Structure formats: C-alpha cells, structure tokens
Amino acid sequence: MSTTYGITIGSDGPALEVRDVNVHYGSKQAIDGVSLTVPKKKVVALIGPSGCGKSTLLRCFNRMNDLVPSARVDGLIEFRGHDLYAPDVDPVEVRRRIGMVFQKPNPFPKSIYENVAFGPKINGFRGDLDELVETSLRQAALWDEVSDRLGDSAYALSGGQQQRLCIARTLAVKPELVLMDEPASALDPIATQKIEELIYELKEQYTIVIVTHNMQQAARISDYTAFLYMGKLIEYGPTDTIFTNPREERTEAYVTGRFG
Amino acid sequence: MSAGDWLTGSDAAFDRRRKLKGAVFAGACGAATLVGVVSLGVLLVDVIIDGIASLDWRFVTALPSRFPERAGIKVALAGSVWILVLTALISFPLSVAAAIYLEEYANRGWVSKTIQTNIANLAGVPSIVYGILGLALFVRGLGLGRSVLSGALTLSLLIMPVIIIAAQEAIRAVPPTIREAAYGLGATRWQVVSRQVLPMALPGILTGTILALSRAVGETAPLIMVGAVGFIAFTPEGPMSPFTVLPLQIYQWVSRPQDEFRAIAAAGIIVLLLLLLSMNAVAIVLRNRYSSKT
Amino acid sequence: MAPTERTDGSEDLGATGRDPVAPTVVSGLGFQRTKNVQERIIGGVLFSCAAISTLVTVGVVVVLLRESLIFFSNVPVWEFLTGTRWQPAFTPQRFGVLPLLAGSVMVAVGSAIIALPLGLMTAIFLSEYAGQRLRGILKPVLEILAGIPTVVYGYFALTFITPLLRQFVPETDVFNAAAASIVVGIMIIPTVSSLSEDALRAVPRALREGAYGLGATKLEVSTKVVVPAALSGVFASFILAVSRAIGETMAVTIAAGNLPNLTLNPLESIQTMTAYIVSVSLGDTPQGTVAYQTLFAVGMTLFIITLGMNILSQWVLSRFREEYQ
Numbered sequence: 001m002s003t004t005y006g007i008t009i010g011s012d013g014p015a016l017e018v019r020d021v022n023v024h025y026g027s028k029q030a031i032d033g034v035s036l037t038v039p040k041k042k043v044v045a046l047i048g049p050s051g052c053g054k055s056t057l058l059r060c061f062n063r064m065n066d067l068v069p070s071a072r073v074d075g076l077i078e079f080r081g082h083d084l085y086a087p088d089v090d091p092v093e094v095r096r097r098i099g100m101v102f103q104k105p106n107p108f109p110k111s112i113y114e115n116v117a118f119g120p121k122i123n124g125f126r127g128d129l130d131e132l133v134e135t136s137l138r139q140a141a142l143w144d145e146v147s148d149r150l151g152d153s154a155y156a157l158s159g160g161q162q163q164r165l166c167i168a169r170t171l172a173v174k175p176e177l178v179l180m181d182e183p184a185s186a187l188d189p190i191a192t193q194k195i196e197e198l199i200y201e202l203k204e205q206y207t208i209v210i211v212t213h214n215m216q217q218a219a220r221i222s223d224y225t226a227f228l229y230m231g232k233l234i235e236y237g238p239t240d241t242i243f244t245n246p247r248e249e250r251t252e253a254y255v256t257g258r259f260g
Numbered sequence: 261m262s263a264g265d266w267l268t269g270s271d272a273a274f275d276r277r278r279k280l281k282g283a284v285f286a287g288a289c290g291a292a293t294l295v296g297v298v299s300l301g302v303l304l305v306d307v308i309i310d311g312i313a314s315l316d317w318r319f320v321t322a323l324p325s326r327f328p329e330r331a332g333i334k335v336a337l338a339g340s341v342w343i344l345v346l347t348a349l350i351s352f353p354l355s356v357a358a359a360i361y362l363e364e365y366a367n368r369g370w371v372s373k374t375i376q377t378n379i380a381n382l383a384g385v386p387s388i389v390y391g392i393l394g395l396a397l398f399v400r401g402l403g404l405g406r407s408v409l410s411g412a413l414t415l416s417l418l419i420m421p422v423i424i425i426a427a428q429e430a431i432r433a434v435p436p437t438i439r440e441a442a443y444g445l446g447a448t449r450w451q452v453v454s455r456q457v458l459p460m461a462l463p464g465i466l467t468g469t470i471l472a473l474s475r476a477v478g479e480t481a482p483l484i485m486v487g488a489v490g491f492i493a494f495t496p497e498g499p500m501s502p503f504t505v506l507p508l509q510i511y512q513w514v515s516r517p518q519d520e521f522r523a524i525a526a527a528g529i530i531v532l533l534l535l536l537l538s539m540n541a542v543a544i545v546l547r548n549r550y551s552s553k554t
Numbered sequence: 555m556a557p558t559e560r561t562d563g564s565e566d567l568g569a570t571g572r573d574p575v576a577p578t579v580v581s582g583l584g585f586q587r588t589k590n591v592q593e594r595i596i597g598g599v600l601f602s603c604a605a606i607s608t609l610v611t612v613g614v615v616v617v618l619l620r621e622s623l624i625f626f627s628n629v630p631v632w633e634f635l636t637g638t639r640w641q642p643a644f645t646p647q648r649f650g651v652l653p654l655l656a657g658s659v660m661v662a663v664g665s666a667i668i669a670l671p672l673g674l675m676t677a678i679f680l681s682e683y684a685g686q687r688l689r690g691i692l693k694p695v696l697e698i699l700a701g702i703p704t705v706v707y708g709y710f711a712l713t714f715i716t717p718l719l720r721q722f723v724p725e726t727d728v729f730n731a732a733a734a735s736i737v738v739g740i741m742i743i744p745t746v747s748s749l750s751e752d753a754l755r756a757v758p759r760a761l762r763e764g765a766y767g768l769g770a771t772k773l774e775v776s777t778k779v780v781v782p783a784a785l786s787g788v789f790a791s792f793i794l795a796v797s798r799a800i801g802e803t804m805a806v807t808i809a810a811g812n813l814p815n816l817t818l819n820p821l822e823s824i825q826t827m828t829a830y831i832v833s834v835s836l837g838d839t840p841q842g843t844v845a846y847q848t849l850f851a852v853g854m855t856l857f858i859i860t861l862g863m864n865i866l867s868q869w870v871l872s873r874f875r876e877e878y879q
Contacts, residue, residue, distance in 0.1 A: 067443060069367050090590055096446025106437035108456055119445035122455065166441065173445050282773040286683055292675035293684075293692060296747070299740045300699045306714045307706070357603035365597050366604070377868075379607050384794060384864035385857065386801025388828050389614060392853045395835070396617040417610050424607070450596045471701075478703030481803035481828070485835050507705045507804075514709050514808055522713060529706050536701060544694070 006238045007037055007224060013081065015040045015177050015207040016061060021075030023056050023065065030056045032231040033075075038177075038224075043199060043208045045222035045239065047215060049254070053231040054211045055103075058179050061209065062098040063091040079177070096123055099175030103182045105162035107154035107169075112137075112146050115154050115165055119173035132172055139205075140168035141198050160191025167198065171206075178202070180210040184217065196221050215255055219243050227251045307533070311526025319527055323493060324509070328520035333528050336509035338495035339408070339488070340477055340535070343505055346412035347419070347476050352469055355420045356458075359427035359465075364453050383421040390418040391485025399486050406487035409499040414482050419472040426468020430461040463546050470543040474536045480507040506532045618857060621850035628844050634851065640814035640830075642845045649848065651855060653814040657731070657824040658856075661806055662799040664735025664820060665742060669799075670792050672739075673746025674781075677788075680747065681754035682776045693748075700744035708808030711737040716809065723821060729811025732820040737805050742795040749794065753787020754780055786874035790867040797863035801856065803828035827856045 016038035023031035031053045038044050046054040056065070063084060065071040077084045084094055096119075107115050116133045125132065133150070137143040142164040146157070154165055163183060170178060180199070184192040199208060199221050212218050218225050219239060226236040227248075235242060235251045246252045253259055322332020358379075366372035394414030404410045434457050442452040458465075483505055489512075492504045506528060513525035626634070629649045637650015676696070680689055715733040720726045757780050765779045781788065811823030812833050825833075830852055839846045 062444065064440065064443065067439075092443075092446055092448045094446075095444055100440075100444035102437060102440055102444070104437060106435070106441045108438060108441065109460060118442070118455070119447075122445070122447050122451045169441070169445065278771060282771045285773045285777075286679075289675045289679035289683060292672045293679045295672050296676060296699055296740070296743045297692065297695050300695060300702075302714070303702070303706070303710045306710060310713065354603045354606060357600045358607065361597075361600035361604040365600055372604075375604050375608055378611050380868060381861060381864050382607055382610060384797060384860060384867075385614070386798075386803065386828065386860055388801065388803045388831055389618075389853055389857050389860075391835075392831070392850065393610070393614050393617055396621075397613055400841075420610075421607065448593055450593055474701060478701070478705070480703065480705045481807075481832060484832055487835070489836060507703050510709070511705050511804065511808065514705070514712065522709075525709060526713075529709060532703060533706070536703070537698075540698065540701060 006241055007039060007236070009037060009039050012040065014038055015080070016209070017076070017078040018061075019076040019078070021057070021060060021073065021077060023053070023060060024072045025068070026070045030231055031060070034228070034231075034233040036226055036233060036236050038207060038209060040207050041203055041205070042223040043203050043210060043221055045218035045225045046209065046211045046228060047213070047218050047225060047254075048228035048234075049259070050213065052228045054228050055181050057228065058100075058181055058209060058211050061177070061179055062095045062100055064095070064100065066091045096173055097175055098177045098179060099170035099173055101163070101167050101170055101178065101180040101183045104186045105159055105166050107157075107162050107165055110154060111151045112154050112157070112165060113150040116169050116172045119169060123173060136168040136172040137165075139171050139202070140164045141194065141201075142168055158191070160187050160194060163187060163191070163195060164198065167195075167202075171202075175206070177207045177209065180208060182211050182213060185213065192217075215243075215257075227254060229254070304533075307526050307529050310523055311528070311530050314523045314527040315530055319524070320531065324491065328513075328518070328524050331513075331524055333506060333509060333531060335492055335495050336504050336506045336528070337531065339492070339503040340505045340507075340532075342408045342496050342499075342503060343412055343415065343483075344473060344477050346408060346499060347415045348469070348473055350412060351416040351420050351423055351472070354416070355423035355469070356427050356465060358420070359424050359431055360453055360458075362424070363428050363431040364449065364457065379421045379424055383425065387418055387479055388481040388485065390414055391482030393417065394482060394486045405500070406502055407500045408496050408503045410486045411483050411488055411503065411505075412499075414486050415476040415479060418479065418482060419476050422472040422475065423465075423469050426472070427461070427465045430464025430468065431457060433464060434460045463549065467543045467547045470539055470546070474539040474543075477505075477539070478507055478532070478536060480505075480511055483508055484511075506535070614857065618850050618854040621847050622854045625844065625847035625851045628847070629851075638816050640825075642848050647844070649844075649851075651827075651852065653816040654825060654827045654830050654852060655855070656816055657806075657810065657814070657826040658800050658828070660731050660818075660820060660824065661735050661738055661802070661810060661826055662796050664731065665739035665799045666792075666796050668736060668739030669742045669746055669795055673743045673791070673795065674750055674788060676743065676747040677750035677754055678776050678781070681751050682772060682780065696744045696747060699740070700748070702741075704741065704802060704804040705808070707737040707741050707805040711805060711809035719821070726821040727811065727823045729809060729813075729823040730821050731810050731824045734806045734810035735820065737809065738799050738802050741802070741805065742798050745795040745798055746791050749791030750784070750788045753784035753791070756787070757783045786870055789874075790871045793863050793867035793870065797860045797867070800863070801828065801860050803832060807832045827852050831856075 014037045018034060018036045018038075021031055021034045022029065034057060046058060048054050059065045060073050060077060061084070065073055073085060079094070079098065083089070108118060110118070113133055116136050117129055120129060120132055134143060134147075137146065142161060145161060146152075146165075154162060157165060163186075167183070184195045187195065196217065199210065202208060203223075210222065222239045224237065225239045225242040227234045227242060227246075227250075229250055235246055235248045242251060243255050246255065319332050320337065321334050322330065324335055325331040362372055362376060366375075391414060394410060394417070398404045398410040398413050399406060404413070438456050438460065439452055442456045447455070488502075488504050488508055492502055496503045510525050510528040510532065513521040513528065516522075634649055634651050636652065637648060638652050639648035639650050640653045641648045680692060684692060711733040715736050716726065716728065716730065719730070719732060726732070761779055761783060762775055765775045770779070806826045807829040810826060810829065812825050812829060813823040814825045814830070815822060817824065831849055834845065834849045839849075
C-alpha cells in the first residue's frame, strides 16, 4: 500500500502508470509532460475544457493514436509493469486488454448478438458464445431490454441502449481496463443516468478511466479526478479533494465554473 | 423622388427585361438538357425501327454466316459472356485489393500518392491505347495469342482504374467510428477491413464494378487490337479459344455497304443494349438498397 | 463464465478483469506474433495489387517507346511531325502525321462546340433549376447516354445523322467528319454535365444565399456566382471531355471514314489517329515492317496528347480549387 497525493495504490500495483507523456500531432503539441497513476478497480475521471487534450491522453492508453498517421507519442505508459509502447508490443493486443467506449454510440450494422460476439470471435474465443453474450449484456444492464430480440439490428435500439450495447461489446472481450471517452455526451439525461449507474457497478470488476466534460458527472461517479489544461496535467487527486479543496487556483476556477 | 424609390422598382422596363432574361436562360438550360434526352430517344427509336424485324430467336441462336438472312449472334454473344466473366474474375479482386491498400493500409507518403495519381491518369487513357498494350504484352509478349484470355486481361487493365476509384469511394463512405470500435476491441487491421469495412462497402463496390463491366462489354477498339476479328465460326471452348464479341460483330456488319447487314447490325445492337441495360438495372437496384440503408 | 480461450496458444494472462493479483511471471503482453506476420503478408499482397496500376503505365510507355524508336530510326521525327501526306501503304511512302492529327482535332473541336455549351447548360439546369424529382429522372437518362457503346454511336451517325446531313447538303460524303463530330459531341455531353454538376453543387449554399439576399435573380446567381465559383471544376470537365473526344475510336472509324485527308471541310471524309490504328490492325500488316511500326508511333502521339490533357485537367482542379471549409 502506498499513497501519494492522496492516490492509494494497492499492494498489487497500479493498473496504469503514466510517466512524462508527450503527444504531438505533426508539429503541434497536444499533451505536455503528463504523469499520473491509475489505481486498480477505481474510476478515474479526466476533466478539463474542450481541446485540453483529455481525449488525446485517453487514446494513448490503448494506442488508438497509432491510427493517426501524424501522431507521435513519447514517454512511458506502463500497464501492469509492461511498457505499452515498447517496440515488441502489438497495439492490437493492447486494445484487446484495454477496451474503449467512444463518444457517440458506434454499433456495427449487424444484429445485437453479432455486435457483442464480434470481439470474442476475432480473438479466437472458443467457449460458449451465447453465454458470454448474455453475461456481457447483463453486465451492461441491457439484457432485460433485448433478451427477446438479440437478432434485431443494433440500429433499432435507442441511443442510450446503443451505448450500453457498445459497453457490453467492450466487456465481452474481457478487458482489464476500460477507457470511456465522454460516453454519455450524446445521450439524454435518463440514458445518462443509466450509464452512470452502470459505471458505478462496473468498478467492482474493472478499472475505468473516463473522459467527461460534465463536472457533476465526474463528481458523482469517479474516485479520482485529473484536471488537464492546455495539454498539461494541472492537478490529480481524490475527487472530493479536487472538487472541494483543490491546491491549484486554476482547478478551483474550472470546477466552480469560472471558465471552461 | 423619394429616398425609397429605387427599392420599389420604379424602372418597370428594366424589371421586365430582367425577368425575361431569366426566363429565356432557364428555358435555354432546360432545352440543352433535353438535347441529351431527345438524342437518346431518337437513337433508341432509330435502332429499334431498323433492327426489330430481324430480331428473333433464330437470330440469337444462329451461327455467323456470309448471308445476312442466315447470320446470327450466338458466337458473338457467347464471346461477350466469356469476356464478361473472365474480366470480372480478373479485375474485381485486384481492384478491390488495390482500393483497400490505398484507403486502409497506405500511409499518405509519396508512394501511395504516386499510385493514386497514376490511377487517375490511367482512367483517362483512350481504350485503344490499352489495345496496343494488350497486343504487345499479352498476344505477343506472353504468347497468349488472339484468345479470350488476352481480351479479358486487356479489358481488365482498362476497367481496373474505374473499379478502384469506385471501391475507394465506397470504402471511404464507411464511418470511421466503425473502424475505431473494431480496433478498440483488439481487431487487427485485416480483421477490421474484412469483417466490418468490406461488408459495409460491398454494395457500393459491386455497383461500381458492374458499371465498369458494362463498359467492358461495350468495348470494341481494344479487342480489335488484340485480334478478336475475322470469321469465328464456333463459340469459345476455353480461355485460349479465339473469339469475337457482340460489339465487334456489330462493327463488322455496319462496315458492309448492304442494307441487309445494317438491319442485322441494328438487331445486334438491340441485344447488346438489352444486356447492358439489365446490368445497369442490377447496379441501380444495388445502389438504391444501399443508400436507403444508411 | 467461460474463460477466454485463444486458439493461438499464447499465454492467457487471466484477463478476466477479476484476477486478484497481477501475475509477475509474464515477460511481455503475450503478443500474437502469428497475427503480426499474417498482417504483414496481407499488407504486402494488397500493396502489390495497387502497384499493378503503376506497372501498367510503365508497360504502356515501354511498349510504345520500343517500337516507336525503331520507327523513328527509319523516319525522321521532323518529317513525322510536319509532313502533310500520310500514305504508309503506297509507294512512295509518306509518314506525315498531320492529316491524322488534323482529323482528330477536327472531330474534337466539332464535338466540343456541341458538348461544352450543352453540357454546361445541362449541369446548370440540373444543379440550379431542376427539382428533386426531375433530377431523379434526368440523371439516370444521362448515365444511360454515357453508357451506350461507341459502336452504337457509330451506327447512329452512319445510318441516321449522315442521311440527315445529306438532305440539307447533298454533296456531303457518305463518310464525313461532321456526322462523327455530332455523335461524339452527344457522347461526351454526360462527361461535361456530370463533372460540372458535381462542381456546381459543391459551391456552398451560403454563397448562393448571399447573392439572393442582395436581390439577385436565379440567372444572376447561376452565371455570376455559382459558375465562377466552380470554374476550375467546369474547366477540368471540358478538358477531360475533349481528351475523350480525341481518344474516341469506333464512332469515328465507322462514320468519319478512312481517308487521311488534310482538309478543313467537315463534310469530307477524313481519318483520325484512332481510326488509322484500327485500320492497321484490321488489315494484314506484317510485324516488323515500317507500316506496322506506325501503329506505335501514332499510338504514342495519341497517348502523349491525351495524357497531357488529363494532367492539365488535374492541375487546373488542384491549382484553382476553391476550398470551402
């Protein structure tokens, strides 16, 4: 057990260790020397004004930035003691172990069942697929709404249901860490509430890093909060501290709504 | 004169002229559009009037003959079908693979830029130049002779740029969020492409392919170059057989001065146009189903 | 819950999200190297397919150059480019390409006179005037027009247009440049109209609304705002259409005749470069003769002209493109 700046790391080590990470898009620097530690089975929220780099940082954690030709990432990101950017690391394998839920629901144009089954299938899963689909949908609190129409097109679902389907799809690959990039930003308040409840339940089993522009949301669901501003990590600590007693003036200004 | 006069249009004559000019221009543009439509109509009616009397089942199933009243298009039609199938088999996989490379694999360096520019240029090269290439490369160079295969290879080179460009557009139309979702689940590039992108792009790719193939079926000049001429008495038995195609048969009949040959040329044109129209219809149905889904 | 089993036999790190303790025995993330190799092979295969197109261009150039060079060792380039007589089959042989070039240019100019204005006006009508339903009918009709095989246009010129011309001007030759120009013009209207329409429709709504807001009429918006804003696309479509007319083969072979004839009279019989190439391939010209090599020299001339025009049209597009967001 160790505690730094109020971040408590269990004896089994952190889920993610980020050291001095810089990201450039061409000549433009998007992330500037960010370091932080993500403890296991906790929810970490990344907050900050638009364009502060929170999504960019999140996409470093499962090497989604590799898909942007002009992006360059340096620094160290360790996942359970292994450097994610070591030359022999396959980004495909990284993404299988570190799942991602995107800003807008992006189901595949296939049936509900096929959406959930896609990940396990491509990763060579050979167990009981039906059972895995059901478990994943249950975990995503969607099973009761879709159990009788698994063959229907995913596009027939409402936006909130689609996003929970995308969460179920991510869980079906059994990631160790789930990244969420403003997962509720395209949803109405009721659907948003469901997603938040879901995140609360998921942290029993998963480590979650979530980007949000909604500070109330960060306050409600996260254990720790990191505030980014213009590519830099301004402050990182327990959510209570960040929202009630931040050390930095800029953090206070932002969480109290004075800018951003 | 009050300050607002110019707003209320005091110059009625100017206004009338302006309106008249607008109406004349609109009418002229409409008439210009009609030129194309009417030409198509006149062409079709002309061909049907000339050819319908000669068109019967005997004409479709008869072998060629030196006597117009006995001649048929069986051999040419079979040649066209052979060419169509072989060209599709050759050009489709190669073009789709090239399009996938350019859209999903290539980093935007000079190599892919060169390839892209080159494809755009190839699409504008006259078909007869492909014929010269086919003659030198396939007929002579590879020793394939004046065969169906030489013809199909030549036409494949001709239509590949068209299919590649259409396939690239279809692939580009697949929303990037779908790729992100698949990558986010740990899919490899090929898994993303083969299981998500291609199935979504397929209707668009097929539409483009069918339209390109219908162009190949209507081509004459490059096949004259690879030697699909002369009197071919039998249907092709394999890829190495000599052959002729419908447009070539039509050309040979058109070049005869006698009116009887003109009539069977027109009958041949009707068959050719029916073939092309049905291919186009398939493409349009595919496209409509595709666009209603997204 | 069933454990995740992987077919490649790589070590499963207990990636269930529930593992109580992180394993420390692992030396890497257990990558699936097989997938990596497979990915590279697939990438290589796809690249080869894309590279074929480049090989085709190289092939065209090599094939044309090889035989042309032999030809030009027998016939001086100067004589080829400036000679006014083309008679490779008779003695004395003459290899001046001008009559063929003039034939191609005459058909191109004639068809451009028809197709460029009509095509552009069609594009304006489709983009600015026609409603959704009318467009839905007209566009497929124009696509069909573009899809009619050129041999059919040749038939149409010979059996319909020429007799029509002869009713007005009885001394018109049976094979003549005018009939060929008219059908080639009809043939390339869709090239002009569809590419120009794309360019016109790409002009943003805001620009049109800006002009309408100043009290402009539809005519003024179309001709003074939309067309100028789309000018690079319209010009590119013009160049491409003319290049198509120069490369057009069957309609001119059938309708314009096979007489290399340096003339300005469109009612006379002529021969274009493309028609000459066809006539050589139809006849029994033995390989290795100078007459056979003319095929490649004329083909080279045709290729250079059309390639130059295509590059020009792309340059016009990229150089003068108006970027709207």
